[in-house]
Amino acid sequence: MASLPVTELSDRARDIFRRVVDGYLANGQPVGSRTLAQAGLNLSPASIRTVLQQLEELGLLAAPHTSAGRMPTDIGLRLFVDGMMQATEPSPEERAQIETRAGAGGPVEEALATTAAALSGLSACAGLVMVPKHEARxxxxxxxxxxxxxxxxxxxxxxxxxxxxxxxxxxxxxxxxxxxxxxxxxxxxxxxxxxxxxxxxxxxxxxxxxxxxxxxxxxxxxxxxxxxxxxxxRPVLIVRGQGRLIDAAAVADLERVRDLLDDLEGKQEIAQLLDSAAAGDATRIFIGAENKLFALSGSSVIARPFRGPGGRVVGVVGVIGPTRLNYARVVPMVDFTAATLARLMG
Incomplete structure (x- = not known):
């Protein structure tokens, strides 16, 4: 099912949908009508449940269990990311940390590894950096x-x-x-x-x-x-921070985490995915089952190419994590990291 334009949702449906997504991304748990009613909506729980049902019928929300509340589907997350997300730029402290790790000196591969580690720590995801195969002389x-x-x-x-x-x-x-x-x-x-x-x-x-x-x-x-x-x-793919993928919310879904870690072990396939992100200039966001590689683990990848001398693409940087990652915060962070690496390679 293709995602419908956000403009086709009523103001009420759009507001409730955004609140469900924000709540789910914040704690990884489905959001119920009672929680929404207590959040300041001037609607009765019955009216809220009606809207939630409509959003579910549109394929934007799903109920994992009876009476467990709703959570966004991959289609719903795509609608949110493309049409409703309000990005939050990295703080001066976050920018400084990325720049310091990227410019620490030493071999280029070491700088890329420390940058991936910094991005992992700030995003609470696994950091990824891919560069072309090294043609040693x-x-x-x-x-x-x-x-x-x-x-x-x-x-x-x-x-x-x-x-x-x-x-x-x-x-x-x-x-x-x-x-x-x-x-x-x-x-x-x-x-x-x-x-x-x-x-x-x-x-x-x-x-x-x-x-x-x-x-x-x-x-x-x-x-x-x-x-x-x-x-x-040998794929030149650097992965740092896999341990950050196992958080409190993931403990209840260890099978998904195991699938995700297996995905990371298949570096060649991850490298191919990142290589597809290198084809454009903008940040690419792969959400869950949109990519067959993550059909089991329900993971998302945010990736952006970075360029070297002459404007040539020399690599891709990004993160991988659960679909409930904080897109509004992480997307600008990946953008800034790509710009930092471009200056390093220039």
């Missing part, structure tokens, strides 16, 4: 023998990052050939990305210009393949 490559059939490949990037991987050794690989392979890769491939390095090695070997014996050639190919394939399938 090589500075040095070496091999350390671990066993007759295994070695550790050590890669040092131009940015100083060091990573290790265990690779299988071809039959007949001697210690001198191991050293020769590392020296060849460092001398020939320094300054190249992994993709460029693989292409260079294949061309050198095909043209007979690679001064390596057969075993060393096989090791060079194997080492580059391991690095390249690992980098290609």
């Amino acid at each position: 090589l500075r040095q490559i070496g091999f350390v023998a671990l066993a007759p059939d295994r070695a550790m490949a050590v890669l040092v990037g131009e940015d100083g990052a060091v990573e290790n991987r265990v690779v299988a050794l071809p039959a007949g690989m001697t210690p001198s050939a191991l050293t020769e392979a590392g020296n060849y890769m460092t001398a020939t491939l320094a300054g190249l990305t992994l993709a460029e390095a693989r292409l260079r090695v294949e061309r050198e070997i095909a043209a007979g210009r690679a001064a390596l014996d057969g075993a060393a050639q096989a090791l060079v190919r194997e080492g580059l393949a391991v690095w390249s394939e690992d980098t290609a399938r």
Whole structure:
């Protein structure tokens, strides 16, 4: 069912609907007609119940249990977010905290992680930051023998990052050939990305210009393949603050929380969702079952792309939490965080 325009609701229905949504987002509990009658509405409980029933028939509200009050559906939340929400800008203290964590210095990935943690703490959700896959440029490559059939490949990037991987050794690989392979890769491939390095090695070997014996050639190919394939399938997604998803209201619905945490473990799917948010300039809000990824957990994602030099999108920042999160407060917070990261990347 598509959400109807908020202008099609009467003033009375709009007021009651807004109060139900505000109450639900504040404490995670359905809101009953008695609570609404005590909130200053100049209507009898019977009249309020009539309006609540009408809103339920429109698909905007639902009653989880008999006589338990009403709560907004995903369609109702979409109507509220798009047509009724009054955003609350981050306070000076909140802005300062985000800016301080983002500008703390150190490697870019560390700054992104601390920013995600700050956003998580302020929003009471899990903070998310996704950046494009890092195309490391090589500075040095070496091999350390671990066993007759295994070695550790050590890669040092131009940015100083060091990573290790265990690779299988071809039959007949001697210690001198191991050293020769590392020296060849460092001398020939320094300054190249992994993709460029693989292409260079294949061309050198095909043209007979690679001064390596057969075993060393096989090791060079194997080492580059391991690095390249690992980098290609690794989503660069930083998640901080998963523990904040388990609050007092969530204890009564642990199955939903378990589903949400499972969603976060499936980083590739989350990364694809955030990647779709990178296509535009505005903040994207994914509510509950609007996205099949969250059909079970009933979660919402608020995400916004941030840009680097030349206006190119370099990443997406956002939060994930229950559908009852405080959209009016969190949406501007995500917007400000995206702007802060854009300045950091500029």
